[in-house]
Amino acid sequence: MSKKILTIDDSKTLRMIVGKHLRPFQVEILEAENGLIGVEVARREKPDLILLDYNMPVLDGYHTLTELKTDPDLKPIPVIMLTTETVKDTVMKLIKLGLRDYVAKPFTRDTLLLKVNPVLNLFVGDTPPSEAEVASWTAGVQAAEAAGKIRVLVVDDKENVLKILKEYLGEAYDVVTAETGQAAINKLPSGQFEWLFLDLDLPDMHSYQIFDAYREAMKHSSKKKRVIGMSLRTAQKEIQDARAKGIMEFLLKPFTKEDVQKIIEKGSQGTGQQAKPEKPAGLLQAHGNVRVLSCPDATDPAYAEFGNVLGHELMREVGNMADEGLNRLVIRLTPGIISSFPLAKRFIGALNQIQGLGINVRLVADTEKMKEWLNHYSETKELAVSESIESAVKSFDEVMANAS
Amino acid sequence: MNSRVGMHAVVSKPDYAAGIARAMKDIFANMFNEQAGLVAEGEIPGDTSVSSVVGFAGRISGFLCLHLTREVACGLASGLLGMELTELDDTVRDAVGEIVNMLAGGLKNHLSHNEEYFKISVPSVIEGQGISTYAPADAEKMMFGVSAGKYQFKVQLVVEQ
Numbered sequence: 329m330s331k332k333i334l335t336i337d338d339s340k341t342l343r344m345i346v347g348k349h350l351r352p353f354q355v356e357i358l359e360a361e362n363g364l365i366g367v368e369v370a371r372r373e374k375p376d377l378i379l380l381d382y383n384m385p386v387l388d389g390y391h392t393l394t395e396l397k398t399d400p401d402l403k404p405i406p407v408i409m410l411t412t413e414t415v416k417d418t419v420m421k422l423i424k425l426g427l428r429d430y431v432a433k434p435f436t437r438d439t440l441l442l443k444v445n446p447v448l449n450l451f452v453g454d455t456p457p458s459e460a461e462v463a464s465w466t467a468g469v470q471a472a473e474a475a476g477k478i479r480v481l482v483v484d485d486k487e488n489v490l491k492i493l494k495e496y497l498g499e500a501y502d503v504v505t506a507e508t509g510q511a512a513i514n515k516l517p518s519g520q521f522e523w524l525f526l527d528l529d530l531p532d533m534h535s536y537q538i539f540d541a542y543r544e545a546m547k548h549s550s551k552k553k554r555v556i557g558m559s560l561r562t563a564q565k566e567i568q569d570a571r572a573k574g575i576m577e578f579l580l581k582p583f584t585k586e587d588v589q590k591i592i593e594k595g596s597q598g599t600g601q602q603a604k605p606e607k608p609a610g611l612l613q614a615h616g617n618v619r620v621l622s623c624p625d626a627t628d629p630a631y632a633e634f635g636n637v638l639g640h641e642l643m644r645e646v647g648n649m650a651d652e653g654l655n656r657l658v659i660r661l662t663p664g665i666i667s668s669f670p671l672a673k674r675f676i677g678a679l680n681q682i683q684g685l686g687i688n689v690r691l692v693a694d695t696e697k698m699k700e701w702l703n704h705y706s707e708t709k710e711l712a713v714s715e716s717i718e719s720a721v722k723s724f725d726e727v728m729a730n731a732s
Numbered sequence: 733m734n735s736r737v738g739m740h741a742v743v744s745k746p747d748y749a750a751g752i753a754r755a756m757k758d759i760f761a762n763m764f765n766e767q768a769g770l771v772a773e774g775e776i777p778g779d780t781s782v783s784s785v786v787g788f789a790g791r792i793s794g795f796l797c798l799h800l801t802r803e804v805a806c807g808l809a810s811g812l813l814g815m816e817l818t819e820l821d822d823t824v825r826d827a828v829g830e831i832v833n834m835l836a837g838g839l840k841n842h843l844s845h846n847e848e849y850f851k852i853s854v855p856s857v858i859e860g861q862g863i864s865t866y867a868p869a870d871a872e873k874m875m876f877g878v879s880a881g882k883y884q885f886k887v888q889l890v891v892e893q
Binding site: 338339340341342344345348383384385411412413414415417418433434435436439 | 758759762763809812813814822823826827829830833834836837838840841844848849852854
């Protein structure tokens, strides 16, 4: 499903310019010629972003923004103003109302793209792609879709690896190759590649930068996303680190055609560990947009195995959660966790990794002893602590409400 | 001449000219990838028949108007939208309306400090040759020529302080 952008502007010219710059990114452009119609369209279509003019007849930008930000259903939709009004007083007034950002008219294509990109993730990096590059991506995606092919990005500095993998993947895949990390980053527009085969030892940049960029680029994509780390069989430390980072499938070099096919089959059957789950798996429970991990207590049958679960299994689910664009996690502690030193140590290690993925964590500790224990660790003492899962979940919403 | 004019200062003609020049330069650099500059009114050729105007009111009141030939109006709309437009239709009218709106916004930003110096109306487009405008005797009346690549036209500013 493509992202929707609603442009509310009485100027057909501005609506056309916005469409010209953003439509090539395969987004759906909705238009409204004044604020009154704009609010109606927003209610009906729930766009991902609203671009709003300030000077308009019927309902101007200020009053439209007020309408949008006082409606609980519409309030979360980010609004960026396209305006000639850059007088400080006016801008401050709008930001207080909940305006996300503004683009001063006149603006260039690059200015517009850089302002909307943090909301829409249309491209990776700080430099917008040229019109020709976007056209080439679109053509590539459309050609692959027309041919029923799945797009794969293979990143490796060894030309031979790229060649062999392309051959092994065969006709069913549209394989795009990159010999450097930077070349890979440049090929990562939003939602293009379902598979990423990533060499874990690139000379020009750390592979995790590409992994992060891929996840960011695919954050809003409904396509499946699978990352396969490529590494030497002997590089166990590298593989271990990659697992901790959230890369769960590996193609070990040197590999055979059968190795590649096994990886593909596994992923295609939906057992690939990066495949997006339809709903949260057993470990993490959904509370709206928040995920909750309830640690077992010593009397719980799951307690004995929980030390193992805190490793790969938890990180896989947290990785999937991040892939879904979710970044809020509540962890309910139990006395059983803090009373076992090895388990507590693993918990702190897991917490470190989770925060490294950019996940915001709130803890639930309902005894004074647990709260005191949390103060002993630098990883936990700065974290917000609640007395119940409900209040922790609610505290995320409150922070969002205060922020807006 | 200050780059921005104080709220209570009387704005001089050179200040208005600087505001118009700066705003015009921004519009053409950002939206047309062209360099723009002010020239003498007499250097602008042709009889204009399209006028795009916005009014403003506040600490100063008056109007700002672009006077264009049909060809320049169509050319500006084509350049702005990246498509070939040769007829003076609603798309062209809207485009020249947007240009005068951006120009007024740029002038407003030049004249305002942190507070809003004046409010701008929505633009209107008038067609016809030999139109005349009326302004009170004590109003400041200015006419500038603008040259920006292949585009040449006039900008009229009438203000009362």
